Amino acid sequence: MVLHTRVCAVSVSVLVWLLLGCSLRHASQDDIDCLKSIKDSLEDPFGYLNSTWNFNNNTEGFICRFTGIDCWHPDENRVINIKLSDMGLKGVFPRGIEKCKSMTGLDLSSNSLYGSIPSNISDLIYFVTTLDLSSNNFSGEIPPALANCSFLNLLKLDNNRLTGSIPPVLTLLNRMKTFSVSNNLLSGPIPSFNDTITAEDFAHNPGLCGKPLDLCRSTSGGPKTGIIAGAAVGGVTVAAIGVAIGMFFYYRRMVAMRKKDDDPDGNKWAKSLKGEKGIKASYFNIAISDLS
């Protein structure tokens, strides 16, 4: 009986060990694939990645020696930070980053990346705490999905060509201490972030308005003018119709009153006729016969 339980215990622990080992290896391969995908999708004209991003060496922790890559542990292929700032890299946002599932810091600033920031960005970099995409050529709108990256402490999107408005949901990022969208092509009202984010962080956007910048002005042919004009036209039209209806009824009343003056008894005679049927008719008959 003791032997049986001992064998059970040993086999269970072996199974657990294997499963643990399996999951660890799986994570490791994901991170390698992540970096391979980044290297394949970005142009590297100055060869910054070429020199150290060598995938032929397969020892444990080899990706930790890559330029710009920090690992959770020096001997384990699990990426914690990707810092590829100022390397002249060209291309769109590398979606393969999704496979670096333990990544918390992404810095792609000061490169020549273009295209839009993926609209499902929170599926790609959910755990990120610092995201720096500043000083690139990113265009399109700021994806509201960024609000799902709830661990963001720093979000820098400044010095790009982003358009549209700042999604109000971004104010839900309650860990965010640094947020910058200056030097873009953003417009519309600024949602209310906390006081650590100042006017400088929104500056140099031709259409952005609201605190901490100048208040949004409602004149200058904006949608509000149209609404007021439409209301005025609508009101006058309805008023005119109302007056017309009123005049119509008034006119009818006038006409009716004039008819009454011509015939003071009105239709009294006709009415009395209508009222007595049989007796009146017989009276009439007698009258006629008397006449003849």
Added chain:
Amino acid sequence: MMERLISVCLWLILVSRVAGNAEGDALYALKTKLADPNNVFQNWDPTHPNPCVWFNITCNAENSVARVDLGDANLSGQLVPELGQLANLQYLELYSNNISGTIPEELGNLTSLVSLDLFSNALTGPIPAALGKLRKLRFLRLNNNSLTGQIPMSLTTIVSLQVLNLSNNRLEGDIPVNGSFSVFNPTSFRNNGLNNPPVAPQSPAIPSTASTLSGSIAIVAGVALLFSAPTIIFA
């Protein structure tokens, strides 16, 4: 007179030798408590003036111990409180061994410590709150042990912390999200008995365009009513 001078000289030499060995004594205490099948301690000789020549020990320019590199060395046994005496220690690397017992709270005295790597061992007991005194700590990796108890709030006051890994332990209680812990996400706390941090409120802010639309409709309705009411009454 001469005798007095000689005895003073001898006493000074003795004192200097003892002082030079204080860090060596501390490290030697560690050696006595660990089993060493790989023989990594082979030249750890306590009669040396200082431990700077010992394998896996690195000293700084002032001959004071700066690094202990005993990771992945097949060691077992326990840690010793004497480790707290290494005042200039920056890197304590004891990871991937089979070290058991608890984390000595004396490690909180290592005020120069930059990296504390005790991950992948068999350590038990709590994370000492005294570790909050490590004001220069950048890497704290205690993952893959059997540590219990709560995460001490004192750790959130270490502003230099860059990498924190407490995953795969038996910790319980709440995950701090304040101070330096604001930059740590669930990856640092996986596989414990910890409570998930509170989720941010999900109700989105009502965009301002909808309210202006409803306002304008109200304006139209009001004006229309104002104009048509008297005429209808007259009719």
